[in-house]
Amino acid sequence: MKVLFIASALTLVGSCANIRYTQKIENLKESIVFEHPEMIIKYGNTITPEELSAHVYTLSSTDFEGRETGQMGFHRASNFLKDFYVDNDIQSPLGYDNYYQRISKSYFSKDSPSSQNVVAYIEGSEYPEEVIVISAHLDHLGTSNDATYFGADDNASGTAAVMEMAQAFALAKKDGHGPKRSILFLHLTAEEIGLLGSNYYVKHPIYSLENTVANLNIDMIGRVDKIHEEKQQENYVYIIGADRLSTKLHYISEAANSQFTNLILDYKYNAEGDSNRYYYRSDHYNFASRNIPVIFYFNGEHQDYHQPTDTPDKINYPLLQKRAQLIFSTAWYLANSKERLEVDEIK
Ligand SMILES: [Zn+2]
Structure with missing residues (x-):
């Protein structure tokens, strides 16, 4: 009894x-309400498959020689980004004409040359000291035995998405609808050789880490993996890490998706203890390990992953557009919400 x-x-x-x-x-x-959704749609629609495709083709061209950290092709790709930001009237947080966060030789292994993260930003109108970081690594594997590793999906796709989002936020600002918080567009070097560009960034942050509200990181969002090909379910993206530090971030991402993009958000790789350990394997982890909430956007691996056959003709550009628009609407919310995103007290 x-x-x-x-x-x-x-x-x-x-x-x-x-x-x-x-x-x-x-x-x-x-509590998650998207104010002025018509603006999010309007500026989100300036992210087009045509422009994304133009960027991906340029970034994956033979001219950039597979964008290997420290090599000429990487420097040319950096210069291409700098020209893009200058042409679009998007400033650098490091001051006039300096779009490179330089990283000296000594930071890498002994014989590798110096490199740089490429940075641009839009200053917030109300809370300029608080920042949302949108990142994607620019580097890839370079060339070997006469083969070029073009890295169209890994990670020209993410790089192109960051460029298009920057342009969309800049257009909004021109029309008087700029973000309340600052947004940093961060093109990282040396991801492929150990997340070194992001590691350098968090040790030498341009904005203090306390004022870094969140990091949205993109690594490969232009393709469909085998799992979803077999399911004939192309309209998806893997979301990794969103709920680990901030429950609210997870729900913001879900709300942005159901209101604006309607992708299938696949949480398979977000499971604690997942053997692929993707949460630890791209640049966002350097932010997460400093207690900054992150979302990692990813399409999963495919047969061309880290092969010379990762070429721009295999990218699904309308899908890349949709995924970029999801990230854009999430960033818009984080940059404009009345209250700053907080880390959960107990997690
Ligand atoms: Zn990558």
Whole structure:
């Protein structure tokens, strides 16, 4: 009798806690409201398959020789980005004409040359000291035995998405709808050789890490992996890390998707203990390890992953557009919300 009583009392306490948790989540969801959705759609639509394609083809051209850290092709690609930002009237946070966060030779292994992260930004109108970092690595594997590793998906796709988002935010600003918080567009070097560009960035941040609200990181978003090909379900993206530090970030991402893009958000690789360990394997992890909430956007691996056959003709540009628009609307929310995104107290 007694045992039964205690057991049912415990069940009652448990279900009360459940109800409280469910209520808390409901309140959290209700607090996420996208103001001026028509603007998010308007400026999001300036991200087009045609422009994305033009950027991906240029970044994956033989001229850039597979964009290997420290090599000529990487420097040419950096210069291409700098010209893009100058042409679009998007400034550098490092000051006039200096779009390179230089990283000296000594930071890399002994014989590799110096390199740089390429940076541009749009200053926030109300909270300029707070920043949203949108990142993608620019480097890839270079050339070997006469083969060029073009890296169209890895990561010209992410780089092109960052460029197009920067342009969209800049157009909005020109029309008087600039973001309230600052947005940093961060093109990282040396990801392929150990996340070194992002590691350098978090040790030498341009904005203090306390004022870094979130990092949205993109690495490969132009293709469809085998799992989704077989399911005939191309309209997806893997979301990794969104709920690890901030429950609210996860729901912002979900709300942005259901309101603007309707992709299938696949959380397969976000499972704790997933053997692929993608959460630890791209640049966002250097931010997450400093307690900055992150989302990692990824299409999964495919047969051309880290092969010379990762070429621009295999990218699905309308899908790349949709994924970029999801990231854009999420960034728009983070940059414009009344309250700054917080890290969960207990996690
Ligand atoms: Zn990559």
